[in-house]
Amino acid sequence: MRTYKIAAMGGDGTGPEVLREGIKVLHVLQEKAGFKCEYTNYDFGGDRYIATGEVLPDSAIEELKKFDAIYLGAIGHPDVKPGILEKGILLRTRFELDQYINLRPVKLYPGVWTPIKDKGPKEIDFVVVRENSAGIYTGCGGTIKKDTPHEVAIQEMVYTRFEVDRCLKYAFEYTKKRNKNNTLTLCGKTNVLTYVFDLWERAFHEMGRKEYPEIKREYAHVDATTMWMVKNPEWFDVIVTGNMFGDIITDLGAMVQGGMGVAAGGNINPEGTSMFEPIGGSAPKYTGKNVINPIACISAGQMMLEHLGEDKAAQMLDKAISDFLGSGTLPGLGVSDIIKAEMSTTKIGDAIAQRVQDM
Ligand code: IPM
Numbered sequence: 475m476r477t478y479k480i481a482a483m484g485g486d487g488t489g490p491e492v493l494r495e496g497i498k499v500l501h502v503l504q505e506k507a508g509f510k511c512e513y514t515n516y517d518f519g520g521d522r523y524i525a526t527g528e529v530l531p532d533s534a535i536e537e538l539k540k541f542d543a544i545y546l547g548a549i550g551h552p553d554v555k556p557g558i559l560e561k562g563i564l565l566r567t568r569f570e571l572d573q574y575i576n577l578r579p580v581k582l583y584p585g586v587w588t589p590i591k592d593k594g595p596k597e598i599d600f601v602v603v604r605e606n607s608a609g610i611y612t613g614c615g616g617t618i619k620k621d622t623p624h625e626v627a628i629q630e631m632v633y634t635r636f637e638v639d640r641c642l643k644y645a646f647e648y649t650k651k652r653n654k655n656n657t658l659t660l661c662g663k664t665n666v667l668t669y670v671f672d673l674w675e676r677a678f679h680e681m682g683r684k685e686y687p688e689i690k691r692e693y694a695h696v697d698a699t700t701m702w703m704v705k706n707p708e709w710f711d712v713i714v715t716g717n718m719f720g721d722i723i724t725d726l727g728a729m730v731q732g733g734m735g736v737a738a739g740g741n742i743n744p745e746g747t748s749m750f751e752p753i754g755g756s757a758p759k760y761t762g763k764n765v766i767n768p769i770a771c772i773s774a775g776q777m778m779l780e781h782l783g784e785d786k787a788a789q790m791l792d793k794a795i796s797d798f799l800g801s802g803t804l805p806g807l808g809v810s811d812i813i814k815a816e817m818s819t820t821k822i823g824d825a826i827a828q829r830v831q832d833m
């Protein structure tokens with residue numbers, strides 16, 4: 475039997491609750507589709523940090539590399555200074571495991587409300603390929619004369635040709651495989667960031683011209699991209715962009731697709747261990763209340779299956795999520811909607827698991 479070793483990292487706040495539902499659904503699915511996932515639990519997160527002072531030990535990095543995938547709940551604790559856990563766990567894993575792609579689909583499921591007027595599932599269906607290993611996120615920079623009126627702070631946007639090329643390669647291949655409009659849009663800022671995005675733009679056209687002549691190439695500045703995402707989301711098929719811009723436009727993307735309750739992403743190392751997560755945070759104030767929407771985490775599980783090559787199971791799960799959302803059981807995706815519908819984190823997980831079971 476095809477067996478996958480999965481590191482399960484619930485993390486902080488409501489992370490463990492949503493992860494539990496994701497694993498519950500995958501469990502039903504594996505019986506149906508004939509594969510097996512073996513989970514190893516890790517308790518990295520705020521509570522462990524507060525108790526032991528340990529964020530993510532070096533030995534854990536080496537261990538994580540041995541898994542077929544990592545399934546993550548959420549990172550972020552109200553009693554820990556911002557940045558410690560995000561940098562120490564999330565970004566460190568992305569960097570050390572060289573997960574250089576952050577894949578974030580923006581897909582409106584039927585029955586889900588979008589704030590974009592007159593647009594539906596047909597118009598809102600694109601994917602953002604965010605570079606995930608470099609850019610402003612490297613920590614390159616520093617500060618001098620701190621706490622004086624002359625304090626200097628520098629944080630550099632760093633890209634090498636190698637980093638740009640490998641990201642573009644993934645984006646072109648993904649666009650080809652997706653085979654929707656065969657259009658790849660580079661999102662940059664060539665009018666101001668004239669070094670970094672000049673590099674991106676040259677590399678983009680060079681690779682496209684030589685290796686992917688069948689893929690249509692478009693370019694949009696990042697500010698214009700946010701405008702088009704709202705005004706004409708149907709113009710996009712696949713967007714490729716740098717780390718910082720990708721971070722920003724995918725939060726907008728999450729809102730366009732109905733909210734954090736459904737937004738999922740994959741941190742991908744095509745040659746190594748990848749990590750799948752709901753994009754939303756740990757929502758600490760709802761911890762243990764059984765009211766947070768687990769669909770984003772279940773969707774992350776769907777992306778994980780696709781990544782592992784379990785295409786049939788991934789399609790089944792996509793259909794189960796789509797049918798559940800289309801059924802009108804939930805009036806919306808937020809906490810108040812879940813309470814109003816007398817649903818809960820576990821009930822939503824059960825409902826989707828049941829749909830898989832009935833397939
Ligand atoms: C994300 C998050 C992270 C990022 C934070 C928590 C470091 O916003 O996954 O988009 O900026 O990448």
Ligand code: MN
Pocket residue numbers: 721722725
């Ligand atoms: Mn973000």
